[in-house]
Amino acid sequence: MDNNMDNNSNNIIVLMVCPVSNYLEQEIEKSFKVFKLWHFEDKEQFINTHKDSIQAVVGSAAAGADAELIESLPKLEIVATCSVGLDKIDLARCKEKGIRVANTPDVLTDDVADLAIGLILAVLRRICESDRYVRSGEWKKGEFKMTTKFTGKSVGILGMGRIGTVIAKRAEAFDCIIGYNSRTEKPNLNYKYYPNLIDLASNCQILVVACSLTEETQHIVNRQVINALGPKGVLINIGRGLLVDEHELVSALLQGRLGGAGLDVFEHEPDVPEELIGLENVVLLPHVASATVETRKAMADLVVGNLQAHFGKKPLLTPVV
Amino acid sequence: MATHHHFAVQFPQVLLLRKPSGFAMLGEQFFTSNKFQYLKAYESALPLHEFLTLHAHSVKAIFSSAGAPVTAEILRLLPEVRLVVATSAGLNHIDVVECRRRGVALANAGNVFSEDVADYALGLLIDVLRKLSAADCFVRQGLWPINAEFPLGSKLGGKRVGIVGLGSIGSEVAKRLEAFGCCVSYNSRNKKPSVTYPFYPDVCELAANSDVLIICCALTDQTHHLINKQVLLALGKKGVIINVGRGAIIDEKEMVGCLLRGEIGGAGLDVFENEPDVPEQLFALDNVVLSPHSAVFTPESFKDVCELAVANLEAFFSNKPLLTPFAAVD
Numbered sequence: 262m263d264n265n266m267d268n269n270s271n272n273i274i275v276l277m278v279c280p281v282s283n284y285l286e287q288e289i290e291k292s293f294k295v296f297k298l299w300h301f302e303d304k305e306q307f308i309n310t311h312k313d314s315i316q317a318v319v320g321s322a323a324a325g326a327d328a329e330l331i332e333s334l335p336k337l338e339i340v341a342t343c344s345v346g347l348d349k350i351d352l353a354r355c356k357e358k359g360i361r362v363a364n365t366p367d368v369l370t371d372d373v374a375d376l377a378i379g380l381i382l383a384v385l386r387r388i389c390e391s392d393r394y395v396r397s398g399e400w401k402k403g404e405f406k407m408t409t410k411f412t413g414k415s416v417g418i419l420g421m422g423r424i425g426t427v428i429a430k431r432a433e434a435f436d437c438i439i440g441y442n443s444r445t446e447k448p449n450l451n452y453k454y455y456p457n458l459i460d461l462a463s464n465c466q467i468l469v470v471a472c473s474l475t476e477e478t479q480h481i482v483n484r485q486v487i488n489a490l491g492p493k494g495v496l497i498n499i500g501r502g503l504l505v506d507e508h509e510l511v512s513a514l515l516q517g518r519l520g521g522a523g524l525d526v527f528e529h530e531p532d533v534p535e536e537l538i539g540l541e542n543v544v545l546l547p548h549v550a551s552a553t554v555e556t557r558k559a560m561a562d563l564v565v566g567n568l569q570a571h572f573g574k575k576p577l578l579t580p581v582v
Numbered sequence: 583m584a585t586h587h588h589f590a591v592q593f594p595q596v597l598l599l600r601k602p603s604g605f606a607m608l609g610e611q612f613f614t615s616n617k618f619q620y621l622k623a624y625e626s627a628l629p630l631h632e633f634l635t636l637h638a639h640s641v642k643a644i645f646s647s648a649g650a651p652v653t654a655e656i657l658r659l660l661p662e663v664r665l666v667v668a669t670s671a672g673l674n675h676i677d678v679v680e681c682r683r684r685g686v687a688l689a690n691a692g693n694v695f696s697e698d699v700a701d702y703a704l705g706l707l708i709d710v711l712r713k714l715s716a717a718d719c720f721v722r723q724g725l726w727p728i729n730a731e732f733p734l735g736s737k738l739g740g741k742r743v744g745i746v747g748l749g750s751i752g753s754e755v756a757k758r759l760e761a762f763g764c765c766v767s768y769n770s771r772n773k774k775p776s777v778t779y780p781f782y783p784d785v786c787e788l789a790a791n792s793d794v795l796i797i798c799c800a801l802t803d804q805t806h807h808l809i810n811k812q813v814l815l816a817l818g819k820k821g822v823i824i825n826v827g828r829g830a831i832i833d834e835k836e837m838v839g840c841l842l843r844g845e846i847g848g849a850g851l852d853v854f855e856n857e858p859d860v861p862e863q864l865f866a867l868d869n870v871v872l873s874p875h876s877a878v879f880t881p882e883s884f885k886d887v888c889e890l891a892v893a894n895l896e897a898f899f900s901n902k903p904l905l906t907p908f909a910a911v912d
Contacts, residue, residue: 371739375762376712382705383714386880388873392715395872396865400858405873407607410880412697434761435701531726538722545721546714553712553737 273572275317276334279324281343285561289319292569308333317341317568322501322548323530325349331358339571341564344551345369345424347581348474348501355582362582363567366423368559369551374427376550377469377499378435380523381416383544384495385409385467390541412436417465419458419482420472420500421447428469440465443472458482462489467497474501484509487519495521499550502528511536514543525550594642594899595621597660599630599650602669604888608881612888617899620645634659643667643895646676654680665898669887670878671695671751672828673908674801689894692906693750694886695878700754702877703796703826704762706850707743709871710822711736716868736820739763744792746785746808747799747827748774755796767791770799785809789816794824801828811836820847826877829854838863841870852877 275293277286289295296315301307308315308330315334318326322344328351331337339361340350347364355362383389387408394405415438418425422443429439429452439452442461446454455461458481462468468490472478482496482505490496496519498505507528513519514537521542527533530548537543551560566578596618604612613620621641626633634641634656643665646652652666654677666676667689681688709715712735720732743759745752745768756766756779767780769788774781782788785808789795795817799805809823809832817823823846825832834855840846841864848869854860857875864870878884894904 371763372737375708375738378762379705379708379712379714382701383709383718386702386705388702388705388709388871389715389718391873391876392709392871393719395860395874400860400874404603405876405879407879407881407884408876410698410882411701431761434758436697533721533726538724544714544718546717547721547726547732549712549717549732549735552732552734554734555737557734 273316274311274314275319275568276311276315277319278326278330279321281319281321282557282561284558285319285343285564288561288565289568292565293317293572312336317571319343319564319568320349322346322349326355327351328354331355331360339363339568341567343560343564346473346501348503352582360582361571361577361580363564363571363577363579364581365560365563366579368563369556370423370427372553372556373424373471373499373550374431376525376546377424377428377471377497378431380497380499380525380544380546381432381467381469381495382411384497384521384523384542385411385414387541389544414438414467415440415465417441417455417461417468418452419443419461419468419470419504421450421452422471422473424499425469425471428471437467438465459485459489462486462494463491465490466493467495470496470498470500470504472500472504474503479503480506482506482510484513487513490519492517493520495519495523497523499525502526502530507534514540593617593619595619595637595640596667596895597634597637597641597644597663598622598624598647599644599652599656600624600647602645602647604647604669604884608884608888612885613892615892615896617896618643630656631659638662643898645669645891645895648675650675652676652681657681657684657686665689665895665904667891667894667898668908669891671699672800674828678908687898687904688908689891689898689904689906690908691887692890694890695883696750696754698880698883699751699798699826699877700758702852702873703751703755703798703824703850704758706824706826706852706871706873707794707796707822708738710824710848710850710869711738711741713868715871719868740765741793742767742791743794743796744768744782744788745779746770746788746795746797746831747805748777748779749798749800751826752796752798755798764794771804786813786816789813789821790818792817793820794822797823797825797827797831799827799831801830805831807831807833809833809837811840814840814846817846819844822846822848822850824850826852829857834861841867 273293276296278298316336316338318340320342326340331354341363345366412435416432418441421441442455442458511534523544525546570577598620641660646668665687671691741764743764748768748770769782769785838861850871852873
């Protein structure tokens with residue numbers, strides 16, 4: 262930890278907009294004064310009172326800095342998010358006002374990719390369902406059913422960024438046939454590029470959503486894409502809930518137009534559509550793709566490192582803006 | 583009077599002690615051949631001993647599926663049998679020594695299941711380390727809105743994984759683990775000269791140097807309770823054990839004790855000593871993932887093993903070499 266900072270650093274006020282971890286709070290508190298927004302019932306009043314002293318905002322996948330918050334904090338210099346996703350931050354406004362933005366890329370790539378493969382295996386091989394089958398005593402009544410082999414299947418990746426690339430490499434170890442859709446074709450990749458997402462969905466059995474959420478990609482996985490994936494197709498979402506039209510997803514699963522789904526993210530976390538709870542061909546996770554002891558520490562250290570770099574007048578470690 | 587079919591025996595007969603799972607799941611047509619007929623012991627009202635004695639002259643081969651042991655007694659009653667074909671990779675339900683003594687050839691499933699089992703081993707490992715089954719339950723029980731914090735899991739990358747048994751399945755597991763950034767080492771009867779993973783001749787030492795143990799070996803007299811208390815304690819408090827071999831390779835009672843006392847960190851188990859009985863103390867643990875011996879239950883593998891079994895039988899009855907002869911290596 263870089264302690265080579267200005268003596269007055271403990272006067273710099275950081276606003277945490279949502280709980281992340283005790284570790285992150287403790288680490289930020291070592292160098293800065295921290296306000297925790299969720300401790301205040303009247304958030305508007307709190308911000309009004311302290312608006313002229315808050316110089317940094319720390320968020321996560323759950324909450325960031327929207328236009329309203331940015332406008333209400335005239336002294337804001339940096340937004341550091343404990344996530345790689347930037348969908349909760351008004352980037353344009355930050356750029357406009359010269360506010361720095363930092364996120365936590367790379368340190369979580371492996372964990373997210375591991376979870377994507379874990380979800381594929383859990384859905385195709387019905388691992389969670391099998392666990393329930395044993396625990397409920399059903400095994401004593403009869404053998405479990407046939408599931409679906411993973412090795413050799415065709416996997417389509419939506420978004421061939423850092424995370425998509427690593428997912429593809431892992432899937433290759435299972436002899437999967439990889440195709441992808443991305444804003445642009447990536448050079449030097451041995452995978453088939455599909456400029457049209459519906460074509461990708463038509464040509465793969467497992468579609469993994471690994472792109473970032475922007476205005477353009479909201480509901481990019483819509484009814485047509487889901488239908489193209491089909492009754493034997495499986496959708497895996499480790500991106501953001503809003504990338505998928507959740508209403509259409511639920512209806513496709515209920516009607517058998519989609520074979521299964523592994524979901525780590527939802528449109529309105531922590532709410533999960535009630536209809537999914539009773540389905541055996543889905544695996545539902547509470548947004549845990551980066552949730553390992555090792556990675557959450559690395560992410561927290563990166564957030565603190567970025568704050569210290571900024572207020573120490575050094576280059577940001579992982580700048581976005 | 584015995585009620586069994588009177589066929590004019592034109593074809594050699596292949597004995598079925600019980601109905602193969604594949605018959606129901608894929609249909610009997612996958613198994614039929616113009617080179618032999620099936621003799622279904624399970625459709626006869628006769629006690630097995632009598633049934634076998636009655637058909638001793640015409641049974642030339644046995645098609646063995648799980649749950650129907652081929653014992654020395656059965657082999658004694660069928661002196662014309664020259665081949666046992668198994669639809670599993672493991673042959674612990676067949677008296678292999680007696681087969682060898684009688685000159686009865688053995689054919690197993692070869693590598694047909696290896697990919698499925700390896701996939702499943704990885705699935706169990708990711709589930710245990712990342713708590714997938716526990717998290718799925720957490721969501722289904724409606725706990726996410728109430729209790730925003732679900733316990734953190736543990737990263738796969740960098741974990742030292744010890745594979746017990748580097749055969750076809752173990753090799754497929756190793757290949758997959760490498761893609762996740764795991765460090766692979768192994769214990770096997772013999773060191774494999776073509777393999778670069780570190781070899782540990784002693785499984786206890788392997789455990790002491792591993793964060794995860796994956797059991798991929800066959801069940802034999804030598805591997806019975808190979809994973810005992812000493813090995814489990816060497817694996818340690820944060821250690822995870824994955825078993826896709828056979829239940830009896832692990833001293834189950836000791837393992838349960840270690841899990842309950844926190845002496846090992848977690849387990850993913852597809853097999854148990856006394857299936858389908860599973861020690862109920864495991865049900866209360868959320869660092870354990872339990873599975874009903876279904877690592878090979880895919881229609882893809884079942885089709886492959888059926889075709890292979892029939893191909894082995896056809897080769898045999900055509901005096902051609904078996905496709906997947908089993909020869910126990912010492």
